[in-house]
Amino acid sequence: MPLTKRLGPATRDAYGKVLAELGATRPEIVVLDADLAKSTRSDDFRKRFPDRFFNVGISEANLVGIAGGLAASGKVPFISSFACFLMCKGYDQLRMAIAYPRLNVKVVGSHGGISAGEDGASQMSIEDVALATSLPGFTVVVPADAPSAEALTRAMAAHPGPVYIRTGRPKAPIVHEKTEGLALGKGVLLRDGTDLALIANGLMVWEALEAADRLQADGVRAAVADLHTIKPLDEKMVADLARRCGAIVCAEEHQVWGGLGSAVARAVGESCPVPIGFVGIADTYAESGDPDALLRRYGLTADRIVEVARKTMQNKRQRQQARAMGG
Amino acid sequence: MQTRLRELTDTARQIRRDIVTMLGESGSGHPGTSLSTVEIVTALYFDVLHHRPKDPAWAQRDRFIMSKGHGVPAQYAAMARAGYFSTDLLKTLRKLGSPLQGHPVYGATPGIEASTGSLGQGLSIGIGIALAGRLDKAAYRTYVLLGDGECNEGQVWEAAAFAAHHKLDTLTAIVDANGFQLDGRISDILELEPLGGKWTSFGWEVREIDGHDLGAVLDAFTWARGTRGKPSLIVARTVKGKGVSFMENNNQFHGVAPTREEVAKALAELA
Numbered sequence A: 001m002p003l004t005k006r007l008g009p010a011t012r013d014a015y016g017k018v019l020a021e022l023g024a025t026r027p028e029i030v031v032l033d034a035d036l037a038k039s040t041r042s043d044d045f046r047k048r049f050p051d052r053f054f055n056v057g058i059s060e061a062n063l064v065g066i067a068g069g070l071a072a073s074g075k076v077p078f079i080s081s082f083a084c085f086l087m088c089k090g091y092d093q094l095r096m097a098i099a100y101p102r103l104n105v106k107v108v109g110s111h112g113g114i115s116a117g118e119d120g121a122s123q124m125s126i127e128d129v130a131l132a133t134s135l136p137g138f139t140v141v142v143p144a145d146a147p148s149a150e151a152l153t154r155a156m157a158a159h160p161g162p163v164y165i166r167t168g169r170p171k172a173p174i175v176h177e178k179t180e181g182l183a184l185g186k187g188v189l190l191r192d193g194t195d196l197a198l199i200a201n202g203l204m205v206w207e208a209l210e211a212a213d214r215l216q217a218d219g220v221r222a223a224v225a226d227l228h229t230i231k232p233l234d235e236k237m238v239a240d241l242a243r244r245c246g247a248i249v250c251a252e253e254h255q256v257w258g259g260l261g262s263a264v265a266r267a268v269g270e271s272c273p274v275p276i277g278f279v280g281i282a283d284t285y286a287e288s289g290d291p292d293a294l295l296r297r298y299g300l301t302a303d304r305i306v307e308v309a310r311k312t313m314q315n316k317r318q319r320q321q322a323r324a325m326g327g
Numbered sequence B: 001m002q003t004r005l006r007e008l009t010d011t012a013r014q015i016r017r018d019i020v021t022m023l024g025e026s027g028s029g030h031p032g033t034s035l036s037t038v039e040i041v042t043a044l045y046f047d048v049l050h051h052r053p054k055d056p057a058w059a060q061r062d063r064f065i066m067s068k069g070h071g072v073p074a075q076y077a078a079m080a081r082a083g084y085f086s087t088d089l090l091k092t093l094r095k096l097g098s099p100l101q102g103h104p105v106y107g108a109t110p111g112i113e114a115s116t117g118s119l120g121q122g123l124s125i126g127i128g129i130a131l132a133g134r135l136d137k138a139a140y141r142t143y144v145l146l147g148d149g150e151c152n153e154g155q156v157w158e159a160a161a162f163a164a165h166h167k168l169d170t171l172t173a174i175v176d177a178n179g180f181q182l183d184g185r186i187s188d189i190l191e192l193e194p195l196g197g198k199w200t201s202f203g204w205e206v207r208e209i210d211g212h213d214l215g216a217v218l219d220a221f222t223w224a225r226g227t228r229g230k231p232s233l234i235v236a237r238t239v240k241g242k243g244v245s246f247m248e249n250n251n252q253f254h255g256v257a258p259t260r261e262e263v264a265k266a267l268a269e270l271a
């Protein structure tokens, strides 16, 4: 079946919608934002449940600390801001007030990645996944599209521990036609293959599907998996893909240090070492620009995935030859 | 003085036109916050700052930091009009590869002294620059422009305490008190008054002015230069969106660029 690109709502829209629904059945949910409610979409909740919504002002450290106190007192706080401000300005508070006491707080960073666009690097987040996964006990989620963001927001609300979820600013192409069975910590195999596994999350899942299509023309049958949960990682799926395909390419809208690729490499190193290629943001900040132009400029495209896939396939063949020669 | 004021008023009008035009061109950005700062930024670049636009790295220059980084279009326009770079560059604002980034970036644009855009940080950087000047026995002054919403950030108050403790009288902060932040009115989100009183109690010399009265703005900077033994703060009471009728006190224009029609309407008002 040929791929057709269908843009759905942004993942932040999906989050806002589900959050407002959850408010009706979960009176213990309290929502807090740091003066970005309209952008993060927590405003959808404020409109319906103004008594359980607080704009703390532009004070992310205070936001996180207050959430810790609320959670220690039986509430379930959902806190949001741009991913960069929430994670970078609230980090010690995330550590001391939430992660260390293992409190049930949902941390929602919107405008993740560089597709935030024209505002430029100061409003973008290329380090949030690395920071979040470094907090012991945190579950870390990067949904690919609106349907999965809805399902994962529900799953996150049902999960009894701290969760970080990254949402995005732009409309996202639909990759999940159905969302039954979508669960935290469980990857989704969108397309099976035997030669190479493309493991992606966020907007890169769509790009991976496109890349798989193009690789097919090279005679490469590529599997595509959405690993929306970076932590806990679906190690079983990753090991299985490594074993069956013998090569992996990871793709994410995040720095290559400390994101999905790093997590997959660690897991594969332990279970079944195979060549891995990495598509992500190199050692740099991005800049202002139209989101699509930025994604191209920083190599977050199907083209780039294909390029890295070819190199990784070559690594795989070289290793196979070396092994055949007893090397 | 009267002709000087008339000239500056005209420059301020031109800068407002530049802001509206460049944001219309970029299709994104923050009109309201830029427009409320225009008299302050005009006074700085065309009267107050000792600077050499063609030599932005001149060691003795006064430093200016736009801590509320989303207001940078006003600064870019003033810098272009003052001769830092061509006014042609203004239309590249926020475009891929442009030196005019959506928020100020140190190193990307000549004359930008600090990367800002994550609110609450500019005053600390300004303190560092002023401290270095003291250590080097340099004569330059440091100016930092803050938003009133930005004063929600705890770091602003950490910085305020430090500057007063160290008697940094070469440092002047200006709060662009336009009464709004992103999601609404300051008074509805997080009460900040008495704003001047807070800074006074932190050990600053404080003066409160109408931030759109250019004469008062100039006087306040003269006063600030004369303060000794304490950092100085100017509370500039302003109107968000000032100068464009349909943007004034209309927070819809916090972070939404004007359409083509709105640009034309605004430019007609600013003729």
Ligand SMILES: Cc1ncc(C[n+]2csc(CCOP(=O)(O)OP(=O)(O)O)c2C)c(N)n1
Binding pocket: A034, A035, A036, A058, A085, A089, B032, B033, B034, B036, B068, B070, B117, B118, B119, B120, B146, B147, B148, B149, B150, B151, B176, B178, B180, B181, B182, B240, B254
């Ligand atoms: C640390 C941080 N949190 C949130 C934001 C998003 N943000 C951009 S502008 C703004 C409101 C700023 O209000 P104020 O300082 O009063 O400036 P105004 O736009 O009203 O001039 C917010 C919350 C940010 N840039 N930095």
